[in-house]
Amino acid sequence: MRIFIIDDNGLHLKMCNFILTKLEHEVYIFDSVKKLDDFTLQNAIIPDILFIDYRLGPSETGLDVLERVKNKYKWKSAKCIAFTADVSEASQLRASGFDSVILKPVTENMLKEVAGKYSR
Structure with missing residues (x-):
């Protein structure tokens, strides 16, 4: 599956990327809404799942990403x-x-369960 992760915490991004890549998903990571916007302007890649941090910084939230x-x-x-x-x-x-909410701290089993729930 194609998975986008949007989170301003670099360590959390790397951990989720590592786990989901190990599970053989195609993973794209973004540390801001702007980087997601820039990517979508240049690429026609559509995700199956987006994992979105709710608190993305002082001026952005996961609701901004959801609206986009x-x-x-x-x-x-x-x-x-x-x-x-x-x-x-x-x-x-x-x-x-x-569609779902995952409470931090995120574990490998949580990501595996949610990705499995929505796999096609």
Whole structure:
């Protein structure tokens, strides 16, 4: 499966990339919404799953990415999974349109389970 990971935490990006690549997924990583935007302008690659950190920095959230996925990029079939460390945000994120929410710290089993759930 083709998986995009959007997270401003470099260590978390590398860890998720390592795990998902080991599971033989095609993985693309982005540390900002801008880098995701730049990539989509230059490439016609459409993800099957996006793992999106909710808190991406002082001016961006995972909701900004979700809005782009659904409205700007029109990736209607892509599954969007939020990462958050705050348990209280989980229900709000699901209500906002995320398909699933993973609570940090993320483990290999969590990624494997979610990727398996949405595999085609």
